[in-house]
Amino acid sequence: MMCDKCKIRPATVHYTQIVNGVKTEMHLCQQCAAEEGLLNTEVFPTFTPFSVQNLLSGLMDFLPGIDEFTKQPLKCSYCGMTYEDFKKIGRLGCSHCYNAFSEELNPLMRRIHGSTEHRGKIPKKAGGKMRVKREIEELKYQLEKAIKEEAYEKAAELRDKIRELEKELGK
Amino acid sequence: MFRYDNDVVLSSRIRLARNIKDIPFPSVMTEEQGQKVIDLVKKAILGSNTILSTQFVEYDMKRLSPIDRQSLVEKHLISPDLSQNTKNGYALIKNDNTVSIMVNEEDHLRIQCILEGLRLNESWDIADKIDDLIEETIDYAYDEKIGYLTSCPTNVGTGIRASVMVHLPALTITGQISNILNSVSKIGIAVRGIYGEGTQALGDIYQISNQITLGQSEREIIENVEGVARQIIFSERKAREDLYNKQKIQIEDRVGRAFGILSHAKVMSTKEYMTLMSDVRLGAVLGILDVEIQKIDKLTTSIQPANLQKIYGMQLDPYNRDIKRAEYVVRQINKKDNL
Numbered sequence: 410m411m412c413d414k415c416k417i418r419p420a421t422v423h424y425t426q427i428v429n430g431v432k433t434e435m436h437l438c439q440q441c442a443a444e445e446g447l448l449n450t451e452v453f454p455t456f457t458p459f460s461v462q463n464l465l466s467g468l469m470d471f472l473p474g475i476d477e478f479t480k481q482p483l484k485c486s487y488c489g490m491t492y493e494d495f496k497k498i499g500r501l502g503c504s505h506c507y508n509a510f511s512e513e514l515n516p517l518m519r520r521i522h523g524s525t526e527h528r529g530k531i532p533k534k535a536g537g538k539m540r541v542k543r544e545i546e547e548l549k550y551q552l553e554k555a556i557k558e559e560a561y562e563k564a565a566e567l568r569d570k571i572r573e574l575e576k577e578l579g580k
Numbered sequence: 581m582f583r584y585d586n587d588v589v590l591s592s593r594i595r596l597a598r599n600i601k602d603i604p605f606p607s608v609m610t611e612e613q614g615q616k617v618i619d620l621v622k623k624a625i626l627g628s629n630t631i632l633s634t635q636f637v638e639y640d641m642k643r644l645s646p647i648d649r650q651s652l653v654e655k656h657l658i659s660p661d662l663s664q665n666t667k668n669g670y671a672l673i674k675n676d677n678t679v680s681i682m683v684n685e686e687d688h689l690r691i692q693c694i695l696e697g698l699r700l701n702e703s704w705d706i707a708d709k710i711d712d713l714i715e716e717t718i719d720y721a722y723d724e725k726i727g728y729l730t731s732c733p734t735n736v737g738t739g740i741r742a743s744v745m746v747h748l749p750a751l752t753i754t755g756q757i758s759n760i761l762n763s764v765s766k767i768g769i770a771v772r773g774i775y776g777e778g779t780q781a782l783g784d785i786y787q788i789s790n791q792i793t794l795g796q797s798e799r800e801i802i803e804n805v806e807g808v809a810r811q812i813i814f815s816e817r818k819a820r821e822d823l824y825n826k827q828k829i830q831i832e833d834r835v836g837r838a839f840g841i842l843s844h845a846k847v848m849s850t851k852e853y854m855t856l857m858s859d860v861r862l863g864a865v866l867g868i869l870d871v872e873i874q875k876i877d878k879l880t881t882s883i884q885p886a887n888l889q890k891i892y893g894m895q896l897d898p899y900n901r902d903i904k905r906a907e908y909v910v911r912q913i914n915k916k917d918n919l
Contacts, residue, residue: 421898439898443646488604500686503604504721504729507736518726518733523768524795527727529738530708532715535722550799 412438414445474513485509538578545574582873584697587865588813590745590785590877591694593656594703594802596711597730597739598689601719605731606668606684614668617688621681624717625672625710632674632713636681641669647895650886656694658682679710687731687739689714696877698809700742700802708798727794737794742802744809745774749784749862750819751812757786760812768792769808783854783880788812824866835863839871843913847899848906853883860913871913879912 410420418438425434437445474483474492483492490502492510501507507514518525531540548571555564599605600620603613626633641649641663649663657677662669662685670683682690691714693707721729727737735741751757761771768791773781788809790801824831838859841848861876863869881887883905889896892904 487602488608490608498607500607500731501605501733502608504599504601504723507723507726507729514733518736518794521734522737522792522794524792526725526795527723527737528795528800529727529740529797530711532720532722533712534715534719535724539724546797547799 410436412436412441414438414441474510483510483513541574541578545571545578548574582865584695584699585813586697586873586877588746588748588816589698589809590747591656591696592698592700592703593692593694593741593743593745594700594707595693595741595743596689596691596707597687597728597735597741598691598711598714599721599729599731600688601721603688606665606686606688607731609684611668614684618668618670618683620718621670621672621683621689621714624714625681628713628716630713632710635675636672636679637675639671639673641666641671647886647889651890654884654887655881657692659685659690661685662690679706681710681714687735696874698744698806698813700744700806700809704740704742704798704802734791735793738796738798738801740793740798740801741789742805743787743789744805745785745787746809746812746816747783747785747858747861748781748812748816749858750823751816752781752784753823754819756815756819760815764788764808767804767808769805771808771812782851784858785854820862820866831862831866832868835859835866835868839863839869839913842909844910845906847902848909849902850884850905853905853909854880875912879909882912883909 412418412420413436415438418440420436421439422437422442423434424437424442425432435445474496475481476483484490485502485506486509487505488502490506492513495501495506495510501510515525531543533540548567552564552567552571555561555567600617603609603617606614609617622638625636626638639652639658644652649658652658652671652673653660653663655677657673657680658671659682662671662682665684668684672681672683674680678693678695680692682692691707691710693703693710695703695706723729728739730736730739748757751760764771769788770791771786771788774783774785774787788805790805792801796804838856842853842856842860857876857880860869860871861873864871864873864876882891885898885901888901888905888908891908896904
Protein backbone atom coordinates (compact mmCIF):
# COMPACT_ATOMS: atom_id res chain seq x y z
CA MET A 410 0.00 0.00 0.00
CA MET A 411 1.30 3.45 -0.95
CA CYS A 412 1.22 6.51 1.31
CA ASP A 413 -2.05 8.48 0.99
CA LYS A 414 -0.22 11.79 1.10
CA CYS A 415 2.96 11.59 -0.95
CA LYS A 416 1.90 8.54 -2.95
CA ILE A 417 5.59 7.68 -3.40
CA ARG A 418 6.75 5.81 -0.31
CA PRO A 419 5.09 2.69 1.15
CA ALA A 420 2.56 3.31 3.94
CA THR A 421 3.81 2.04 7.27
CA VAL A 422 1.68 4.09 9.66
CA HIS A 423 -2.01 3.23 9.76
CA TYR A 424 -4.17 5.68 11.59
CA THR A 425 -7.87 5.42 12.40
CA GLN A 426 -9.87 8.28 13.82
CA ILE A 427 -13.52 8.15 14.87
CA VAL A 428 -15.21 11.52 15.38
CA ASN A 429 -18.94 11.56 16.12
CA GLY A 430 -19.26 8.09 14.69
CA VAL A 431 -17.55 8.99 11.41
CA LYS A 432 -14.53 6.84 10.79
CA THR A 433 -11.56 8.09 8.80
CA GLU A 434 -8.58 5.96 7.97
CA MET A 435 -5.17 7.16 6.90
CA HIS A 436 -2.26 5.18 5.59
CA LEU A 437 0.96 7.15 5.62
CA CYS A 438 4.66 6.64 5.24
CA GLN A 439 6.92 7.41 8.20
CA GLN A 440 7.92 10.82 6.86
CA CYS A 441 4.41 12.08 6.09
CA ALA A 442 3.13 10.72 9.39
CA ALA A 443 5.82 12.68 11.20
CA GLU A 444 4.82 15.82 9.31
CA GLU A 445 1.22 15.24 10.37
CA GLY A 446 2.38 14.92 13.96
CA LEU A 447 1.15 11.34 14.29
CA LEU A 448 4.35 9.79 15.48
CA ASN A 449 4.49 10.92 19.09
CA THR A 450 3.97 7.45 20.47
CA GLU A 451 7.07 6.17 18.74
CA VAL A 452 9.27 7.98 21.17
CA PHE A 453 9.42 7.78 24.88
CA PRO A 454 6.68 9.92 26.36
CA THR A 455 7.39 8.86 29.90
CA PHE A 456 6.13 12.01 31.48
CA THR A 457 3.07 12.59 29.35
CA PRO A 458 0.20 12.74 31.78
CA PHE A 459 -2.64 10.63 30.43
CA SER A 460 -5.40 12.70 28.93
CA VAL A 461 -7.87 13.66 31.60
CA GLN A 462 -10.06 15.64 29.26
CA ASN A 463 -12.45 12.77 28.55
CA LEU A 464 -12.76 11.87 32.20
CA LEU A 465 -13.42 15.48 33.09
CA SER A 466 -16.21 15.80 30.55
CA GLY A 467 -17.72 12.67 32.03
CA LEU A 468 -17.71 14.20 35.49
CA MET A 469 -19.19 17.46 34.29
CA ASP A 470 -22.23 16.18 32.46
CA PHE A 471 -24.49 16.58 35.46
CA LEU A 472 -23.78 20.29 35.73
CA PRO A 473 -25.87 22.62 33.58
CA GLY A 474 -23.57 25.65 33.25
CA ILE A 475 -26.49 28.05 32.92
CA ASP A 476 -26.67 31.37 34.75
CA GLU A 477 -29.52 31.15 37.26
CA PHE A 478 -30.63 34.75 36.75
CA THR A 479 -30.22 35.44 33.07
CA LYS A 480 -30.83 31.85 31.97
CA GLN A 481 -27.95 32.44 29.56
CA PRO A 482 -24.99 30.11 29.13
CA LEU A 483 -22.28 30.88 31.69
CA LYS A 484 -19.45 32.95 30.26
CA CYS A 485 -16.17 34.32 31.66
CA SER A 486 -16.21 38.07 31.16
CA TYR A 487 -12.40 38.26 31.14
CA CYS A 488 -11.48 35.78 28.39
CA GLY A 489 -14.88 35.05 26.85
CA MET A 490 -14.81 31.31 27.42
CA THR A 491 -18.20 29.69 28.03
CA TYR A 492 -18.78 26.78 30.35
CA GLU A 493 -19.78 24.74 27.29
CA ASP A 494 -16.35 25.43 25.72
CA PHE A 495 -14.66 24.31 28.91
CA LYS A 496 -16.67 21.08 28.94
CA LYS A 497 -15.54 20.40 25.40
CA ILE A 498 -11.82 21.09 25.76
CA GLY A 499 -11.39 20.37 29.48
CA ARG A 500 -9.22 23.46 29.93
CA LEU A 501 -10.11 26.86 31.29
CA GLY A 502 -9.38 30.05 29.37
CA CYS A 503 -7.90 32.12 32.19
CA SER A 504 -7.65 32.36 35.95
CA HIS A 505 -10.85 34.45 36.11
CA CYS A 506 -12.81 31.44 34.80
CA TYR A 507 -12.47 29.95 38.30
CA ASN A 508 -14.62 32.82 39.55
CA ALA A 509 -17.06 32.83 36.64
CA PHE A 510 -17.74 29.09 36.89
CA SER A 511 -17.19 28.72 40.63
CA GLU A 512 -20.55 27.07 41.31
CA GLU A 513 -19.86 24.47 38.66
CA LEU A 514 -16.17 24.04 39.42
CA ASN A 515 -16.45 23.60 43.18
CA PRO A 516 -18.29 20.26 43.04
CA LEU A 517 -15.99 19.19 40.22
CA MET A 518 -12.85 19.97 42.24
CA ARG A 519 -14.32 18.19 45.24
CA ARG A 520 -14.88 15.13 43.07
CA ILE A 521 -11.36 15.19 41.68
CA HIS A 522 -9.42 16.12 44.81
CA GLY A 523 -11.83 15.38 47.65
CA SER A 524 -11.37 18.96 48.84
CA THR A 525 -11.77 22.56 47.77
CA GLU A 526 -9.31 24.10 50.16
CA HIS A 527 -5.68 24.82 49.36
CA ARG A 528 -3.26 23.80 52.08
CA GLY A 529 0.00 24.18 50.21
CA LYS A 530 2.48 26.88 49.37
CA ILE A 531 1.51 30.55 49.47
CA PRO A 532 3.29 33.09 47.27
CA LYS A 533 5.13 35.73 49.28
CA LYS A 534 3.16 38.55 47.68
CA ALA A 535 -0.22 36.99 48.42
CA GLY A 536 1.31 36.25 51.81
CA GLY A 537 0.34 37.90 55.05
CA LYS A 538 -0.09 35.91 58.24
CA MET A 539 -1.09 32.74 56.39
CA ARG A 540 2.28 32.65 54.69
CA VAL A 541 4.13 33.04 57.99
CA LYS A 542 2.10 30.17 59.44
CA ARG A 543 3.03 27.94 56.52
CA GLU A 544 6.64 28.95 56.79
CA ILE A 545 6.62 27.93 60.44
CA GLU A 546 5.14 24.55 59.46
CA GLU A 547 7.91 24.09 56.91
CA LEU A 548 10.62 25.08 59.40
CA LYS A 549 9.19 22.65 61.95
CA TYR A 550 9.44 19.92 59.35
CA GLN A 551 13.08 20.85 58.70
CA LEU A 552 13.72 20.94 62.46
CA GLU A 553 12.39 17.41 62.88
CA LYS A 554 14.61 16.27 60.04
CA ALA A 555 17.64 18.00 61.52
CA ILE A 556 17.06 16.36 64.91
CA LYS A 557 16.68 12.96 63.27
CA GLU A 558 19.96 13.50 61.47
CA GLU A 559 21.52 14.73 64.71
CA ALA A 560 22.46 18.04 63.09
CA TYR A 561 21.99 19.92 66.34
CA GLU A 562 23.65 23.14 65.29
CA LYS A 563 21.26 23.46 62.36
CA ALA A 564 18.37 22.45 64.61
CA ALA A 565 19.17 25.27 67.02
CA GLU A 566 19.24 27.72 64.15
CA LEU A 567 15.87 26.50 62.92
CA ARG A 568 14.42 26.67 66.41
CA ASP A 569 15.46 30.31 66.74
CA LYS A 570 13.95 31.12 63.35
CA ILE A 571 10.67 29.47 64.36
CA ARG A 572 10.58 31.49 67.59
CA GLU A 573 11.23 34.68 65.68
CA LEU A 574 8.41 34.00 63.24
CA GLU A 575 6.04 33.02 66.02
CA LYS A 576 6.77 36.33 67.70
CA GLU A 577 6.06 38.12 64.43
CA LEU A 578 2.78 36.26 64.13
CA GLY A 579 1.76 37.24 67.63
CA LYS A 580 2.08 40.95 66.90
CA MET B 581 23.30 -1.02 48.61
CA PHE B 582 22.47 0.88 45.47
CA ARG B 583 22.78 4.64 45.40
CA TYR B 584 19.40 6.35 45.93
CA ASP B 585 17.60 2.99 45.60
CA ASN B 586 18.38 2.99 41.90
CA ASP B 587 18.23 -0.79 41.67
CA VAL B 588 14.50 -0.10 41.32
CA VAL B 589 14.10 3.66 40.92
CA LEU B 590 15.23 5.36 37.72
CA SER B 591 14.33 8.94 38.58
CA SER B 592 12.24 11.29 40.71
CA ARG B 593 10.48 14.29 39.29
CA ILE B 594 8.66 17.27 40.76
CA ARG B 595 6.63 19.45 38.46
CA LEU B 596 4.93 22.70 39.45
CA ALA B 597 2.21 24.25 37.28
CA ARG B 598 2.07 28.05 37.48
CA ASN B 599 0.29 30.82 35.60
CA ILE B 600 0.79 34.55 35.40
CA LYS B 601 -1.91 36.82 36.72
CA ASP B 602 -4.27 38.38 34.17
CA ILE B 603 -2.86 36.69 31.06
CA PRO B 604 -5.14 34.10 29.40
CA PHE B 605 -3.93 30.49 29.57
CA PRO B 606 -1.88 29.12 26.63
CA SER B 607 -4.81 27.29 24.98
CA VAL B 608 -6.56 30.61 24.23
CA MET B 609 -3.88 33.29 24.39
CA THR B 610 -2.62 35.36 21.46
CA GLU B 611 0.89 35.11 20.06
CA GLU B 612 1.72 38.47 21.61
CA GLN B 613 0.59 37.32 25.02
CA GLY B 614 2.67 34.18 24.54
CA GLN B 615 5.72 36.32 23.81
CA LYS B 616 5.01 38.44 26.87
CA VAL B 617 5.04 35.33 29.04
CA ILE B 618 8.39 34.29 27.53
CA ASP B 619 9.84 37.76 28.17
CA LEU B 620 8.65 37.78 31.78
CA VAL B 621 10.13 34.35 32.52
CA LYS B 622 13.39 35.26 30.81
CA LYS B 623 13.63 38.39 32.93
CA ALA B 624 12.82 36.48 36.09
CA ILE B 625 15.55 33.85 35.56
CA LEU B 626 18.18 35.17 33.16
CA GLY B 627 17.84 38.72 34.44
CA SER B 628 18.08 37.73 38.09
CA ASN B 629 21.13 38.54 40.12
CA THR B 630 21.78 34.93 41.02
CA ILE B 631 24.17 32.20 40.01
CA LEU B 632 21.16 30.44 38.44
CA SER B 633 20.94 33.10 35.74
CA THR B 634 24.22 31.85 34.27
CA GLN B 635 23.26 28.18 34.45
CA PHE B 636 20.16 28.19 32.26
CA VAL B 637 20.16 27.74 28.50
CA GLU B 638 17.36 28.97 26.22
CA TYR B 639 15.46 26.61 23.92
CA ASP B 640 13.02 28.30 21.56
CA MET B 641 10.77 25.73 19.87
CA LYS B 642 10.44 28.00 16.81
CA ARG B 643 14.17 27.87 16.19
CA LEU B 644 14.85 24.21 16.93
CA SER B 645 14.83 21.41 14.37
CA PRO B 646 12.27 18.62 14.87
CA ILE B 647 15.09 16.24 15.86
CA ASP B 648 16.44 18.65 18.48
CA ARG B 649 12.97 19.13 19.92
CA GLN B 650 12.34 15.39 19.97
CA SER B 651 15.68 14.80 21.62
CA LEU B 652 14.64 17.06 24.51
CA VAL B 653 11.45 15.01 24.87
CA GLU B 654 13.44 11.78 24.96
CA LYS B 655 15.63 13.23 27.70
CA HIS B 656 12.43 14.11 29.63
CA LEU B 657 13.42 17.79 29.62
CA ILE B 658 10.27 18.93 27.84
CA SER B 659 6.88 17.37 27.21
CA PRO B 660 5.72 16.12 23.79
CA ASP B 661 3.06 18.86 23.86
CA LEU B 662 5.63 21.62 24.28
CA SER B 663 7.81 20.18 21.52
CA GLN B 664 4.85 20.52 19.13
CA ASN B 665 4.21 24.15 20.06
CA THR B 666 6.39 25.93 17.50
CA LYS B 667 4.28 29.06 17.82
CA ASN B 668 5.35 30.18 21.28
CA GLY B 669 6.77 27.13 23.03
CA TYR B 670 9.94 27.93 24.95
CA ALA B 671 12.07 26.36 27.66
CA LEU B 672 14.89 27.30 29.97
CA ILE B 673 16.97 24.26 30.87
CA LYS B 674 19.68 24.12 33.52
CA ASN B 675 23.05 23.09 32.14
CA ASP B 676 23.18 19.89 34.20
CA ASN B 677 19.73 18.86 32.85
CA THR B 678 18.20 18.62 36.32
CA VAL B 679 15.82 21.56 35.97
CA SER B 680 13.67 22.73 33.10
CA ILE B 681 11.19 25.53 32.99
CA MET B 682 8.66 24.95 30.24
CA VAL B 683 6.90 28.05 29.00
CA ASN B 684 3.52 28.07 27.25
CA GLU B 685 2.81 24.41 27.69
CA GLU B 686 -0.65 23.63 29.12
CA ASP B 687 0.09 26.31 31.72
CA HIS B 688 2.26 29.41 31.34
CA LEU B 689 4.97 27.77 33.40
CA ARG B 690 5.86 24.24 34.26
CA ILE B 691 8.83 24.13 36.60
CA GLN B 692 10.33 20.68 36.59
CA CYS B 693 13.15 19.11 38.52
CA ILE B 694 14.35 15.57 37.81
CA LEU B 695 16.98 13.73 39.82
CA GLU B 696 18.33 10.23 39.48
CA GLY B 697 17.01 7.70 42.03
CA LEU B 698 14.47 8.22 44.80
CA ARG B 699 14.93 11.87 45.77
CA LEU B 700 11.55 13.57 45.71
CA ASN B 701 12.25 15.83 48.67
CA GLU B 702 15.47 17.06 47.15
CA SER B 703 13.68 17.67 43.84
CA TRP B 704 10.97 19.62 45.63
CA ASP B 705 13.51 21.80 47.46
CA ILE B 706 15.10 22.74 44.13
CA ALA B 707 11.80 23.37 42.30
CA ASP B 708 10.52 25.37 45.30
CA LYS B 709 13.56 27.67 45.23
CA ILE B 710 13.20 28.31 41.50
CA ASP B 711 9.51 29.00 42.05
CA ASP B 712 10.46 31.55 44.74
CA LEU B 713 12.93 33.22 42.40
CA ILE B 714 10.36 33.55 39.61
CA GLU B 715 7.81 34.85 42.05
CA GLU B 716 10.09 37.74 42.97
CA THR B 717 9.31 39.40 39.65
CA ILE B 718 6.16 37.66 38.42
CA ASP B 719 2.67 37.85 39.95
CA TYR B 720 1.17 34.40 39.84
CA ALA B 721 -2.52 33.63 39.32
CA TYR B 722 -3.35 32.60 42.86
CA ASP B 723 -6.49 32.36 44.94
CA GLU B 724 -6.40 32.33 48.73
CA LYS B 725 -8.91 29.51 48.94
CA ILE B 726 -8.00 27.24 46.04
CA GLY B 727 -4.33 28.06 45.62
CA TYR B 728 -2.44 28.25 42.33
CA LEU B 729 -4.88 28.53 39.43
CA THR B 730 -4.16 26.19 36.55
CA SER B 731 -5.51 25.64 33.08
CA CYS B 732 -6.96 22.26 34.07
CA PRO B 733 -8.80 21.86 37.41
CA THR B 734 -6.95 18.58 37.96
CA ASN B 735 -3.79 20.57 38.79
CA VAL B 736 -5.30 23.39 40.85
CA GLY B 737 -4.10 24.06 44.43
CA THR B 738 -0.46 23.16 44.77
CA GLY B 739 -0.01 22.54 41.04
CA ILE B 740 2.39 19.81 42.03
CA ARG B 741 2.93 16.49 40.35
CA ALA B 742 5.40 14.25 42.12
CA SER B 743 6.42 11.18 40.18
CA VAL B 744 8.83 8.35 40.56
CA MET B 745 9.89 6.21 37.63
CA VAL B 746 10.44 2.61 38.66
CA HIS B 747 11.68 -0.55 36.97
CA LEU B 748 9.51 -3.50 38.02
CA PRO B 749 10.55 -6.61 36.08
CA ALA B 750 10.00 -9.14 38.89
CA LEU B 751 6.55 -7.84 39.85
CA THR B 752 5.67 -7.97 36.16
CA ILE B 753 7.03 -11.50 35.63
CA THR B 754 5.24 -12.81 38.72
CA GLY B 755 2.00 -11.07 37.75
CA GLN B 756 1.69 -9.11 41.01
CA ILE B 757 1.71 -5.78 39.24
CA SER B 758 -2.03 -5.62 38.53
CA ASN B 759 -2.82 -5.92 42.25
CA ILE B 760 -0.60 -2.96 42.98
CA LEU B 761 -2.06 -0.89 40.17
CA ASN B 762 -5.55 -1.46 41.55
CA SER B 763 -4.86 -0.83 45.21
CA VAL B 764 -2.88 2.40 44.98
CA SER B 765 -5.52 4.08 42.82
CA LYS B 766 -7.76 4.06 45.89
CA ILE B 767 -5.50 6.51 47.73
CA GLY B 768 -5.16 9.11 45.00
CA ILE B 769 -1.92 7.73 43.56
CA ALA B 770 -1.60 6.42 40.02
CA VAL B 771 0.84 3.82 38.76
CA ARG B 772 1.01 3.46 35.03
CA GLY B 773 3.14 2.15 32.24
CA ILE B 774 5.12 4.73 30.34
CA TYR B 775 2.83 4.41 27.35
CA GLY B 776 -0.18 5.48 29.38
CA GLU B 777 -2.84 3.77 31.35
CA GLY B 778 -3.90 0.27 30.47
CA THR B 779 -1.01 -0.37 28.14
CA GLN B 780 1.74 -2.88 28.66
CA ALA B 781 4.63 -1.03 30.24
CA LEU B 782 7.54 -0.92 27.83
CA GLY B 783 10.70 -2.21 29.47
CA ASP B 784 8.66 -2.90 32.65
CA ILE B 785 9.05 0.76 33.54
CA TYR B 786 6.21 2.35 35.49
CA GLN B 787 5.47 5.78 36.82
CA ILE B 788 4.07 6.39 40.30
CA SER B 789 2.46 9.82 40.75
CA ASN B 790 -0.08 11.78 42.76
CA GLN B 791 -3.48 12.56 41.28
CA ILE B 792 -4.65 14.92 44.01
CA THR B 793 -3.22 18.46 44.05
CA LEU B 794 -5.73 20.29 46.22
CA GLY B 795 -6.37 19.92 49.96
CA GLN B 796 -2.96 18.50 50.84
CA SER B 797 0.34 20.30 51.33
CA GLU B 798 3.26 19.68 48.99
CA ARG B 799 5.09 17.77 51.73
CA GLU B 800 2.08 15.53 52.37
CA ILE B 801 1.68 14.80 48.66
CA ILE B 802 5.38 13.96 48.36
CA GLU B 803 5.26 11.78 51.47
CA ASN B 804 2.32 9.85 50.02
CA VAL B 805 4.03 9.21 46.70
CA GLU B 806 7.29 8.33 48.39
CA GLY B 807 5.50 6.02 50.82
CA VAL B 808 3.86 4.13 47.99
CA ALA B 809 7.14 4.09 46.06
CA ARG B 810 8.94 2.60 49.09
CA GLN B 811 6.39 -0.18 49.40
CA ILE B 812 6.63 -0.94 45.71
CA ILE B 813 10.45 -0.95 45.94
CA PHE B 814 10.22 -3.37 48.85
CA SER B 815 7.82 -5.68 46.97
CA GLU B 816 9.94 -5.59 43.82
CA ARG B 817 13.10 -6.48 45.74
CA LYS B 818 11.31 -9.30 47.50
CA ALA B 819 9.88 -10.59 44.20
CA ARG B 820 13.38 -10.46 42.63
CA GLU B 821 14.84 -12.43 45.49
CA ASP B 822 12.08 -15.04 45.43
CA LEU B 823 12.26 -15.36 41.70
CA TYR B 824 16.01 -15.80 41.68
CA ASN B 825 15.93 -18.30 44.54
CA LYS B 826 13.21 -20.41 43.01
CA GLN B 827 14.09 -20.18 39.33
CA LYS B 828 17.81 -19.54 39.26
CA ILE B 829 18.52 -21.28 35.95
CA GLN B 830 15.49 -19.78 34.20
CA ILE B 831 16.37 -16.24 35.29
CA GLU B 832 20.04 -16.64 34.40
CA ASP B 833 19.01 -18.05 31.03
CA ARG B 834 16.65 -15.15 30.39
CA VAL B 835 19.24 -12.55 31.39
CA GLY B 836 21.99 -14.28 29.45
CA ARG B 837 19.91 -14.49 26.29
CA ALA B 838 18.94 -10.82 26.52
CA PHE B 839 22.56 -9.83 27.04
CA GLY B 840 23.58 -12.08 24.16
CA ILE B 841 21.26 -10.29 21.77
CA LEU B 842 22.08 -6.80 23.07
CA SER B 843 25.77 -7.45 22.68
CA HIS B 844 25.64 -9.08 19.24
CA ALA B 845 22.57 -7.85 17.33
CA LYS B 846 22.78 -6.18 13.93
CA VAL B 847 19.26 -4.68 13.72
CA MET B 848 17.24 -3.50 16.71
CA SER B 849 14.05 -1.49 17.17
CA THR B 850 13.47 0.73 20.21
CA LYS B 851 10.80 -1.65 21.41
CA GLU B 852 13.09 -4.68 21.19
CA TYR B 853 15.81 -2.79 23.01
CA MET B 854 13.41 -1.86 25.80
CA THR B 855 12.34 -5.47 26.34
CA LEU B 856 15.91 -6.79 26.38
CA MET B 857 17.14 -3.89 28.47
CA SER B 858 14.68 -4.83 31.21
CA ASP B 859 16.15 -8.32 31.52
CA VAL B 860 19.71 -7.04 31.37
CA ARG B 861 19.02 -4.41 34.02
CA LEU B 862 17.52 -7.10 36.24
CA GLY B 863 20.58 -9.27 35.60
CA ALA B 864 22.90 -6.41 36.51
CA VAL B 865 21.07 -5.75 39.78
CA LEU B 866 21.06 -9.45 40.71
CA GLY B 867 24.78 -9.62 40.06
CA ILE B 868 24.40 -12.09 37.18
CA LEU B 869 26.01 -9.60 34.79
CA ASP B 870 28.91 -7.28 35.37
CA VAL B 871 27.25 -4.20 33.87
CA GLU B 872 26.67 -0.92 35.67
CA ILE B 873 23.01 0.06 35.86
CA GLN B 874 23.84 3.76 35.38
CA LYS B 875 25.38 2.74 32.07
CA ILE B 876 22.23 0.88 31.05
CA ASP B 877 20.00 3.79 32.04
CA LYS B 878 22.11 6.21 30.05
CA LEU B 879 21.99 3.90 27.06
CA THR B 880 18.19 3.71 27.28
CA THR B 881 18.00 7.47 26.71
CA SER B 882 20.68 7.51 24.00
CA ILE B 883 19.10 4.90 21.74
CA GLN B 884 15.72 6.66 21.44
CA PRO B 885 15.12 7.73 17.80
CA ALA B 886 16.05 11.43 17.93
CA ASN B 887 18.95 11.04 20.37
CA LEU B 888 20.43 8.28 18.23
CA GLN B 889 20.29 10.48 15.13
CA LYS B 890 21.97 13.26 17.08
CA ILE B 891 24.76 10.91 18.16
CA TYR B 892 25.38 9.87 14.56
CA GLY B 893 24.86 13.43 13.33
CA MET B 894 22.57 12.44 10.50
CA GLN B 895 18.95 11.85 9.64
CA LEU B 896 18.14 8.15 9.46
CA ASP B 897 15.01 6.38 8.26
CA PRO B 898 13.55 3.83 10.68
CA TYR B 899 15.33 0.84 9.14
CA ASN B 900 18.75 2.46 9.15
CA ARG B 901 18.05 3.72 12.63
CA ASP B 902 17.50 0.13 13.77
CA ILE B 903 20.87 -0.82 12.25
CA LYS B 904 22.69 2.09 13.90
CA ARG B 905 20.90 1.42 17.20
CA ALA B 906 22.18 -2.16 17.22
CA GLU B 907 25.67 -0.96 16.32
CA TYR B 908 25.64 1.62 19.11
CA VAL B 909 24.25 -0.77 21.74
CA VAL B 910 26.78 -3.48 20.86
CA ARG B 911 29.63 -0.99 21.09
CA GLN B 912 28.53 0.53 24.40
CA ILE B 913 27.49 -2.66 26.16
CA ASN B 914 30.82 -4.33 25.42
CA LYS B 915 32.79 -1.29 26.55
CA LYS B 916 34.19 -1.73 30.03
CA ASP B 917 34.39 1.90 31.03
CA ASN B 918 31.46 4.23 31.45
CA LEU B 919 29.64 5.87 28.55
